[in-house]
Amino acid sequence: MSSYQSIHLVKRPVTNIEASCFESRSHAVEALQDGEFRVKQTHMSLDPAMRGWMSADTESYIPPVALGDVMRASGIAEVIESRNAQFPVGATVMGMFGWTEQAVSNGAGINIIPAGLPAEAVLAVLALPGMTAAQGLLEIAKPKTGETLLVSGAAGSVGSLVGQIAKAEGLHVVGVAGSDEKCRWLVEELGFDGAVNYKTDNIAEKVAELTSKGIDIYFENTGGEIQQVAIDNMNTFGRIVVCGMIADYNTEQPSAGPNWIPIVKKRLSIQGFTMPDHFDKAPQLMQQVSSYLQAGKLKYRVHVLEGLDSAIEGINLLFSGENQGKLLVRL
Amino acid sequence: MSSYQSIHLVKRPVTNIEASCFESRSHAVEALQDGEFRVKQTHMSLDPAMRGWMSADTESYIPPVALGDVMRASGIAEVIESRNAQFPVGATVMGMFGWTEQAVSNGAGINIIPAGLPAEAVLAVLALPGMTAAQGLLEIAKPKTGETLLVSGAAGSVGSLVGQIAKAEGLHVVGVAGSDEKCRWLVEELGFDGAVNYKTDNIAEKVAELTSKGIDIYFENTGGEIQQVAIDNMNTFGRIVVCGMIADYNTEQPSAGPNWIPIVKKRLSIQGFTMPDHFDKAPQLMQQVSSYLQAGKLKYRVHVLEGLDSAIEGINLLFSGENQGKLLVRL
Incomplete structure (x- = not known):
């Protein structure tokens, strides 16, 4: 693939999140630097906190997404090309890749997911x-x-x-x-x-x-x-x-x-x-x-949307309460 | 004195505290039992919490005053007769004596005030x-x-x-x-x-x-x-x-x-x-x-009403905000 799609925030919502807040853009795939790796995202999480990230409010706990930037989101991805030995090709990773099909990372804030854990369980329960x-x-x-x-x-x-x-x-x-x-x-x-x-x-x-x-x-x-x-x-x-x-x-x-x-x-x-x-407590909490999950005490269900563009309308399911379980997008 | 006055709660307020909520009654002075002592109250505190004590609401932190009982209040009093060696005649004491000129106590919840502390400072700052x-x-x-x-x-x-x-x-x-x-x-x-x-x-x-x-x-x-x-x-x-x-x-x-x-x-x-x-912390807090008081860092002012009956109308000063400092009644 010599190009990929991502969705950018181009307008801040006033009340409801409208499709015109977003713009889909195509990017050329560029060569990796030493220490970098490329991922293809497979699952992307949609969360209520995104409403805050989209607003210009500076009082929130993390800065808003800048206009023009890729919309922020956490997701699960597969390493497809690597110049970083800690993140070899084939590894499954979790990180804040955003609303995008592909991303390049140097590993900061990225965690490898142990084999055998379904991506849906990771996003719905462990994340x-x-x-x-x-x-x-x-x-x-x-x-x-x-x-x-x-x-x-x-x-x-x-x-x-x-x-x-x-x-x-x-x-x-x-x-x-x-x-x-x-x-x-x-x-x-x-x-x-x-x-x-x-x-x-x-x-x-x-x-x-x-x-x-x-x-x-x-x-x-x-x-x-x-x-x-x-x-x-x-x-x-x-x-x-x-x-x-x-x-x-x-x-x-x-x-x-x-x-x-x-x-x-x-x-x-x-x-x-x-x-x-409280991210300092994340390892202990996880x-x-x-x-609890391994003891069979935590059930979950996921509401899966298909394809990157489905996020644009799909995020509103969170605010109307129409989602049936953890909302995520399969890419 | 062979009789004394006290003010009893006879009706619960709905909105404002009206004079008809109270009734002044005369009591005969009765003989003390062993371990008891009699006080003549000199200063009585009026506090916002009294509004809650007068209502029938059982969720509050202490039970409401029962209809017919002497209205609850803390005050400073002098021991005038005693069959309790810990509270000799002449001692100045603080306790929940209520809206009354005199009271009899066995000492429970009563503290002796060290000499030299003015009653007004005790009620306004230390209580x-x-x-x-x-x-x-x-x-x-x-x-x-x-x-x-x-x-x-x-x-x-x-x-x-x-x-x-x-x-x-x-x-x-x-x-x-x-x-x-x-x-x-x-x-x-x-x-x-x-x-x-x-x-x-x-x-x-x-x-x-x-x-x-x-x-x-x-x-x-x-x-x-x-x-x-x-x-x-x-x-x-x-x-x-x-x-x-x-x-x-x-x-x-x-x-x-x-x-x-x-x-x-x-x-x-x-x-x-x-x-x-948090009364377990009272000694430490006091x-x-x-x-702070001894270091001259705490100033206070008192708004003094005169005579037991002045409490009936005077308590409303707390809710209109007209009191100028700690509201108390001198008996």
């Missing part, structure tokens, strides 16, 4: 989602056996792992998701103790019914009405981990939050976090998540 | 306000020299101590209060670096101007519009300590809070607390506060 779930739940919320966890965005890539790790730790687990099909999957396949369909259930009644001993940990991925209901049902000394607010990322005027009186009355703690602050 | 300020600021927010602190309710009993302790710790300190007179007091007398009058200033502009390096710690005593402004100006990894929400205690429908997106983006932590959870 950012699993480390985020483990860091937020185990290191920040510090769950205790017998406690009750409520997790929003429960059928999402992070939420589904949070709930399953919590079950493995002996918690009573209730998830919030956006369809009866997702709710059934949480309870019947993943072993959640209960699930709330925020689009059709009376959220306040259903949460109160399913968390009869109150909520000790609320793992927040979405925002929206569930936030107030969670606060109302929190136990004294409850912990709230704020990992995402996907319901509000695409709105121009973010919705109001709960009043803070219960924070004093119940002495709640609320902690925002993003995994990149080991923890791997052990 | 609940000082321990609350020290616990919230030093133990929870963990300030570092050079950081910026914003404190709401800054002219209040807790807020004024939070700001002064923070100054002693080398922070840049900005307070929010409800009159120009209070703001002048904060800056000219207490040494705050700046003050915002939330009733007349453009809060957003003034806070941004006075906290040009952003806010590292927000100590929340009030709620209201300042909450959103604080969130908007917080630095990454900022800490918010929620000690009170006095602006909302008397409203039937509490106001909405800020959206949670900045909590993720800036990885903020928000921690609600009440001092009674020692810390005493050392």
Whole structure:
């Protein structure tokens, strides 16, 4: 192949992510320098955090993607040409290659994936989602056996792992998701103790019914009405981990939050976090998540789109909640 | 004296605290049992927490005052009769005696005040306000020299101590209060670096101007519009300590809070607390506060009401913000 395609960010979204934000460009394949290697990407991850990377907001945890640059993404790739002995031809690697068919790297930030691990499991469980779930739940919320966890965005890539790790730790687990099909999957396949369909259930009644001993940990991925209901049902000394607010990322005027009186009355703690602050713990977290995975305690499903260009429209599935499992693109 | 007066809670407030919530009753003085002693109260503290003690809400950190019981309060008293060798006649003591001229105690929860400490300094600095300020600021927010602190309710009993302790710790300190007179007091007398009058200033502009390096710690005593402004100006990894929400205690429908997106983006932590959870640390905190007081670093002022019955109307000064310093009743 003497040329390859990549997708560049050319306009920042205001509310929804429109196709006009992106431009597909063709590149000539250039010769490698010493120490470099070339990869052909096979799987590319689509994640809610991308909405933040596309905006010009400089307060976020990593700088925005510059206009004109290849859109940022993590992915799995195969080394197809190499002048770097640590990354031989044929190796399977993971890294932030972006929305592109090919990339050249000197190895910085690139990890070799052990043979036998399917790319889909790596992106769905061992990569950012699993480390985020483990860091937020185990290191920040510090769950205790017998406690009750409520997790929003429960059928999402992070939420589904949070709930399953919590079950493995002996918690009573209730998830919030956006369809009866997702709710059934949480309870019947993943072993959640209960699930709330925020689009059709009376959220306040259903949460109160399913968390009869109150909520000790609320793992927040979405925002929206569930936030107030969670606060109302929190136990004294409850912990709230704020990992995402996907319901509000695409709105121009973010919705109001709960009043803070219960924070004093119940002495709640609320902690925002993003995994990149804790990358020093990545090896330890990955080991923890791997052990759950090998013990058969973590199920996952992937929603696979086909071909580079499918990312452009496909990313919006994350914000409409239409994706069925970890969203990724097969190239 | 063969009888004494006390004020009993007979009705729970819905919004404002009305005089009809209380009833003054006369009691006959009864003989002491072995181990008991009788006190004549000289000073009684009025505190925002009383609004919570009067409501039937069982989620609060201590049970509500039962209807018919003497209204709860801490105070300073003199032992006037004793069958307990640890509390001899003439001793000055501090305890939760309630809204009453006299009380009988077996010594539980009662502390002897060392000679030479004025009752007003004890109630205004060393009692609940000082321990609350020290616990919230030093133990929870963990300030570092050079950081910026914003404190709401800054002219209040807790807020004024939070700001002064923070100054002693080398922070840049900005307070929010409800009159120009209070703001002048904060800056000219207490040494705050700046003050915002939330009733007349453009809060957003003034806070941004006075906290040009952003806010590292927000100590929340009030709620209201300042909450959103604080969130908007917080630095990454900022800490918010929620000690009170006095602006909302008397409203039937509490106001909405800020959206949670900045909590993720800036990885903020928000921690609600009440001092009674930390009474095990009281001796250590009291020692810390005493050392600041003895070093001349803590100024205070008291707003003194005269006579037991003055508490009934006087408690509302706390919620209108009309009190000028620590509110107490001299009996």
